[in-house]
Amino acid sequence: MKNKLTQLLCIILTVATLAACKKTIGLNPLPANKITEFKVAVSDQNLFAAIDETDKTITLYLPYYYELDVIEPVIKLSDGAKLSEAILPVEVSDTKKTYTVIGTDQTTSTYKLIIKQNQEAPLVLTELSTATSTANIAIGGADIALQGNFNVSDIKKIKAYLVDPNNKEYEFLASPSFGAPGVTASMIGTTKTYTYGKLMAPQILEPGACKIRVKVQALTAEMKFPVNVVYGRPGINYGPVTAKQGGTFKILTSTTVFNDFKEFYIMINGQKTLLPIVSFTRTEAIIRIPDTVPPGLYTPTAAFGTWPLLTLNWDVTVTAK
Structure with missing residues (x-):
């Protein structure tokens, strides 16, 4: 009797197990927002x-x-x-x-x-200065060139800066005198070197030591040795003018800035005649023509600091009042 009861229990357990195996276990559905x-x-x-x-x-x-x-x-x-x-x-x-x-x-x-x-790292720049010699860059100076392993020819991917002691960046600009900046590649020894050229130092810089920092896409590098930012020999834009006796006219510079502007003059019958400098900033100056200057065509000369005289290749035309 005991054996029959045991067999019955085994049969019931087996049937229950088989019934359980027939049930479908649901799986989590795959995400619908992937x-x-x-x-x-x-x-x-x-x-x-x-x-x-x-x-x-x-x-x-x-x-x-x-x-x-x-x-x-x-x-x-x-x-x-x-x-x-x-x-x-x-x-x-x-x-x-x-x-x-x-x-x-x-x-x-x-x-x-x-x-x-x-990108190929690290970004390596060619130094402008050395441990014993510091390069000068003029405020507003143009035709500056930087070299390194940039590995790009698109100037939009390169940013170059002068960085002051307060870590403020001043981006190099396109030079109005030498055309649009460009990137060229050449072999220097066994190294392929890229030159980012025709750059201009911003006219708003202050004199002093600056670092040079270059960013090429995701890479950034700085030159080890700083450069000196200095006042260079000022330039004056080409700009023939016509003004009346006693009147004024404006001269401009889009590159190296005006500094220590001493004189602006013309020659009349072999005699130096000053045209007074009414006012000047880094980038422009107002010049007055004395009432006594005879009407005529004159080639002006400018004097800045101790720089050589700057004789302009354009004329001032003076007309009568």
Whole structure:
């Protein structure tokens, strides 16, 4: 009797186990609000980003030699999902770009885009000064050239600065005298060196020691030795003028600035005749023509500090009152 009872219990347990095995255990559904692929077309291939679902980031690595300023992504989503905004071009310097995906179940997920520019590091600059000799750069001085292993030919990817003792950056400007800045590459020994040239030091600089800092895409470097920012020999823009006796006219400089402006004069019958300097700033001066100057055509000369005299290649035409 005992054995029969034991057999009955075993049969009941077996039937219950088989019945349990027939039940379907539900799996969590796949998220409906995912970015499944993020890619960017370049000249010879597609670049695929790494998508991290844990921290919700999209990391795209850009080799420097593609020299991209903007990317145009192609994005794939979960079936039926959509983005909360249109897919537009993105600047590679953008550090705040996000994408929000809306799933078919109306749940949302937001991803942050991280663009990392792969460059050859470190960025190395050719020094202008040495431990024993400090280079001078004139305030407003033009045709300045900087060299280094920039590995780019696009000037939009290079930023160069003079940095004062307070760490304030003054970006080098395009030189109005020598045309637009440019980047050229050449072999110096066995090293490929890039020259970023036709630059101008800003006219607002103050004299003193400055560092030179260069930024190429994601890389930054500074020259080890500082340069001296100084007042150079002033220049005066080409600008023939016509003014009446007793009147005034303006002269300008778009490069090296006016400093210690002493005299502005013309020659009348072999005699030096001053045209008084009414006022001047770094970039412009007001000159007056005395009432006694006869009408005529005159070539002026300017004197600044101890610099050699600056005889201009344009004329002042004086007319009668």
